[in-house]
Amino acid sequence: MxxxxxxxxxxxxxxxxxPGPLMDLIGKIQDAEPGTVIELQTSDxxxxxxxxxxxxxxxxxxxxxxxxxxxWSIYVEKTD
Amino acid sequence: MTExxxxxxxxxxxxxxxxxxxxxxxxxxxxxxxxxxxxxDGEKQYYKPAYLYVPFxxxxxxxxxxxxxxxxxxxxxxxxxxxxxxxxxxKQVTLASGGGLAYDQLVLATGANLAPDNVPGLxxxxxxxxxxxxxxxxxxxxxxxxxxHLVLSVIGVPHMCPAAPVEFTLMADDWxxxxxxxxxxxxxxxxxxxxxxxxxxxxxxxxxxxxxxxVNVKTFFNVESVDxxxxxxxxxxxxxxxxxxxxxxxxxxxxxxxxEAGLGDSGWVDVDQHTMEAEHAEDVYAIGDAADVPTxxxxxxxxxEAGTVADRIATRIRGGVPTATFxxxxxxFIETGMDEATFVSFEYGSEPTMREPSKPIHWAKxxxxxxxxxxxxxxx
Numbered sequence: 487m488x489x490x491x492x493x494x495x496x497x498x499x500x501x502x503x504x505p506g507p508l509m510d511l512i513g514k515i516q517d518a519e520p521g522t523v524i525e526l527q528t529s530d531x532x533x534x535x536x537x538x539x540x541x542x543x544x545x546x547x548x549x550x551x552x553x554x555x556x557x558w559s560i561y562v563e564k565t566d
Numbered sequence: 567m568t569e570x571x572x573x574x575x576x577x578x579x580x581x582x583x584x585x586x587x588x589x590x591x592x593x594x595x596x597x598x599x600x601x602x603x604x605x606x607d608g609e610k611q612y613y614k615p616a617y618l619y620v621p622f623x624x625x626x627x628x629x630x631x632x633x634x635x636x637x638x639x640x641x642x643x644x645x646x647x648x649x650x651x652x653x654x655x656x657k658q659v660t661l662a663s664g665g666g667l668a669y670d671q672l673v674l675a676t677g678a679n680l681a682p683d684n685v686p687g688l689x690x691x692x693x694x695x696x697x698x699x700x701x702x703x704x705x706x707x708x709x710x711x712x713x714x715h716l717v718l719s720v721i722g723v724p725h726m727c728p729a730a731p732v733e734f735t736l737m738a739d740d741w742x743x744x745x746x747x748x749x750x751x752x753x754x755x756x757x758x759x760x761x762x763x764x765x766x767x768x769x770x771x772x773x774x775x776x777x778x779x780x781v782n783v784k785t786f787f788n789v790e791s792v793d794x795x796x797x798x799x800x801x802x803x804x805x806x807x808x809x810x811x812x813x814x815x816x817x818x819x820x821x822x823x824x825x826e827a828g829l830g831d832s833g834w835v836d837v838d839q840h841t842m843e844a845e846h847a848e849d850v851y852a853i854g855d856a857a858d859v860p861t862x863x864x865x866x867x868x869x870x871e872a873g874t875v876a877d878r879i880a881t882r883i884r885g886g887v888p889t890a891t892f893x894x895x896x897x898x899f900i901e902t903g904m905d906e907a908t909f910v911s912f913e914y915g916s917e918p919t920m921r922e923p924s925k926p927i928h929w930a931k932x933x934x935x936x937x938x939x940x941x942x943x944x945x946x
Contacts, residue, residue: 505723509723544802
């Protein structure tokens with residue numbers, strides 16, 4: 487169940503236009519320790535595609551994408 | 567009792583706002599009911615778009631500087647000082663020269679700061695054109711650069727003037743062609759996300775132009791460190807890229823002042839994107855690069871935001887209900903070579919329509935650069 491994911495860090499990028507949410511996530515991952523689970527909150531629908539694509543490119547793990555009332559939560563775990 | 571409006575920052579946003587307030591509140595300023603104080607940590611304003619031309623020896627950094635006193639009306643007080651803290655509960659700012667200054671309305675126009683030291687090796691290994699010293703140093707490097715790999719890497723997003731890296735790359739390509747050196751120089755442009763510009767329409771427009779002009783493009787390229795000795799970029803995605811001349815757009819930061827005042831965790835002021843009013847304090851506004859709004863960090867944005875805030879403050883001081891709003895309007899010229907340009911305009915939520923580059927638009931840009939100081943004085 488996606489609701490069971492407990493992120494270590496949350497990045498609230500709601501209201502930001504593309505590529506703001508992805509850049510916010512990249513900035514957070516840069517400073518995080520491996521194993522950290524980050525929840526990216528975004529109201530930009532384009533991020534649903536952009537973020538997983540970058541996560542794959544950078545070799546991190548996409549845990550889940552959850553649609554909320556007016557935004558999405560994208561959960562990512564930083565790898566080594 | 568005098569109503570005091572304090573503006574922090576003497577860049578485009580600060581001086582346009584001061585001029586617009588002077589226009590709108592002339593009777594109140596004359597009678598002493600209102601005073602406007604602009605505080606800046608130096609005596610001069612710098613027109614940063616001119617730095618784009620410095621590396622190609624088309625402008626001098628001194629062309630881009632004017633004393634702020636030349637840009638302000640007489641009824642605006644100007645103080646050279648540094649605001650060290652903002653107390654939004656007590657409604658006062660603390661000055662480096664000592665003491666506090668109370669405000670009734672506060673506008674933060676503190677801009678964005680370059681932070682090359684956030685990327686190990688970048689300051690030693692890279693050049694940029696986002697400041698006077700950087701632009702001059704790059705001019706010297708380019709003058710001697712006759713062969714090898716020129717890499718333009720957008721390292722920090724958001725950054726001032728989002729179109730400038732594209733402009734620099736296209737200008738460098740044309741400049742090298744005109745000097746007969748292009749065949750001996752490989753050019754690579756890198757960008758952090760999956761396309762070469764944040765705005766989809768600009769990315770779609772520039773992709774075939776880069777292809778036609780033999781510019782390599784690398785996307786999803788987030789520079790983690792620079793090795794100045796090996797002349798190599800290393801990215802978060804595990805990529806490496808060797809360079810002979812690196813032009814790196816450095817990360818930008820907001821202000822610690824903003825973080826410490828609780829106005830925005832990231833150093834940019836959290837504001838309502840239409841009113842420019844701070845979300846975490848009363849009677850505080852932010853304009854220009856300091857404001858966290860979903861549009862470009864560009865002078866035109868600061869200009870239009872300043873007009874909105876001037877209207878809102880003037881209406882409020884006269885006891886009315888402010889109705890002026892900012893719709894995200896952004897206007898940017900984009901140089902596509904040494905003698906052609908295009909321009910874009912757009913608002914929140916809209917994409918610009920791209921136009922065919924032409925010489926007249928390039929001349930219009932050069933003309934605007936010369937007349938910029940009329941903008942800073944609130945005249946256009």
